[in-house]
Amino acid sequence: MSDKKISGAGLRGQSAGDTALCTVGQSGSGLTYCGYDISDLADNATFEEVAYLLFNGELPTRGELAEYKAELLAMRDIPKALKEVLKLIPKDTHPMDVMRTGCSFLGNIEPEVDFSEQNKAANRLLAAFPAIMCYWYKFSHDGVEIDCTSEEESLGGHFLRLLNGESPSAQHERVMDVSLILYAEHEFNASTFTARVCASTLSDMFSCITGAIGTLRGPLHGGANEAAMDMIQKFTSPADAKEKMAGMLERKEKIMGFGHAIYRTSDPRNVIIKAWSEKLAAENGDTSLYDISVACEEFMWDTKKLFCNADFFHASTYNYMGIPTKLFTPIFVCSRLTGWAAHVMEQRSNNRIIRPSADYTGAEPRTVKPISER
Ligand SMILES: CC(C)(COP(=O)(O)OP(=O)(O)OC[C@H]1O[C@@H](n2cnc3c(N)ncnc32)[C@H](O)[C@@H]1OP(=O)(O)O)[C@@H](O)C(=O)NCCC(=O)NCCS
Structure with a gap:
């Protein structure tokens, strides 16, 4: 694969149209x-x-x-x-x-x-x-x-x-x-x-x-909040969270609820939902899920400079509200x-059919052999 293709993977950084939204x-x-x-x-x-x-x-x-x-x-x-x-x-x-x-x-x-x-x-x-x-x-x-x-x-x-x-x-x-x-x-x-x-x-x-x-x-998009919940539920304490996350990173596993395709240092939605998670934890009386989540956030920032996206603290927030x-x-x-x-x-x-092109990477032009000769 050429360098051009690697930098263009996922259409990252390319504008694909206008929006006023x-x-x-x-x-x-x-x-x-x-x-x-x-x-x-x-x-x-x-x-x-x-x-x-x-x-x-x-x-x-x-x-x-x-x-x-x-x-x-x-x-x-x-x-x-x-x-x-x-x-x-x-x-x-x-x-x-x-x-x-x-x-x-x-x-x-x-x-x-x-x-x-x-x-x-x-x-x-x-x-x-x-x-x-x-x-x-x-x-x-x-x-x-x-x-x-x-x-x-x-x-x-x-x-x-x-x-x-x-x-x-x-x-x-x-x-x-x-x-x-x-x-x-x-x-x-x-x-x-x-x-x-x-x-x-x-x-x-x-x-x-x-x-x-x-x-x-897909888990790389909306499914991340559920995947984050499944993960934090397995951690028994903030220290356990850090230890297990270190292992996940070593095994090159993706940690759901972290990172973003566009934001580089923080997701503006995180601070808002995190504050609600903290309030619900206090209301609930058992703050362990919130504490574990904060430990995950600190660990990912300290080790990988990866930050929570909107999904991460949604997991504990929804859980505190009793949502399955x-x-x-x-x-x-x-x-x-x-x-x-x-x-x-x-x-x-303001429509025109969206129909981009692709850079061809396949076989050189060739002719069909009769099936008996393949
Ligand atoms: C959101 C996401 C798909 C963006 O992907 P992306 O644009 O390819 O990510 P980046 O280019 O910023 O990745 C930079 C590096 O950080 C790593 N990285 C990014 N997010 C990571 C994560 N959540 N856990 C572990 N490593 C991660 C990438 O693997 C990459 O490492 P490499 O350079 O060694 O390959 C990705 O961060 C991810 O899979 N996050 C988890 C799923 C998630 O929470 N999705 C909800 C998004 S709102």
Whole structure:
């Protein structure tokens, strides 16, 4: 392989198009949505306001937000046919496969007929994803057919309500809200780029989102929060964490929840979710998971200058809220759907089919030998 290919691997550092939705690794803390810094949004907005911002380019007024939330609330339930499909999916299925199927099936029974319906399709998925995830989870794991509606104010609160069968505390609802804000959008990451490539063929919203879910599923992308949880649960103390991580690095294993393709010294989402993890640890009374996580962070920085990305402290945060590990990445879907759909809309607004070229590295030109001579 030539040097050119090595430096070009993964298309790192190359611009693949324009966007007005997000900057990563540039101004402010390093992440902005439509010009707003992520820390500003996490402190002063709700997830519904952020969804509205990504879909419309501006934050809503009080009246617009009330109308938008009412629209989403009315769309939370899922059709009976989809419930029947979810009931058929086995318990040990990867929950991201459930999300992919749920999204795809909804596209069968409520298709986006033309692009004038793109906001409706995006909002429908946004409102219905918590039900798709929880209906399957509760049915396959506990044999319970849950009511998929709730009067919870926020989508984050709605999700926790469906999962636990009771209203969340104000603190847990807010943590979920912040988490959904942090995961909502991240420029041309792998899953968003998948959605844009699909959109560039003038395909429908459900296909774009289904493809993006499949891309997010991998452990190098969205699956990292679950993988981080699996890892830290095996550590018995901060000292044990450091010792085991040293072994992992020696064996050249990737440590999930660390490093980033664009950020070089820190991920601006980490400081925000880490602070919530610390608060939840204090609330819980048992801070060991948080302490172990901090030890991991210190060790990785001291030995490799690798920093926590958004996923690492999400693991302990979700765990403190009692969320099953297998639902971590599907929650990411419930949030990132907003970024994906916004990118689909943006791609459609100024479209040319995305079709890059490749540098050929294969055989010299040759002719087909008859099969009897091969
Ligand atoms: C995110 C990720 C895919 C970025 O990959 P990338 O752009 O190729 O990473 P970099 O170019 O910064 O890697 C530089 C070096 O650090 C190493 N490295 C990066 N992340 C690492 C990690 N989490 N654990 C161990 N080593 C890591 C790389 O292997 C590379 O080493 P090398 O030069 O000896 O090959 C990578 O950091 C990773 O796999 N992280 C774990 C998965 C994860 O948390 N994903 C969620 C991302 S938000």
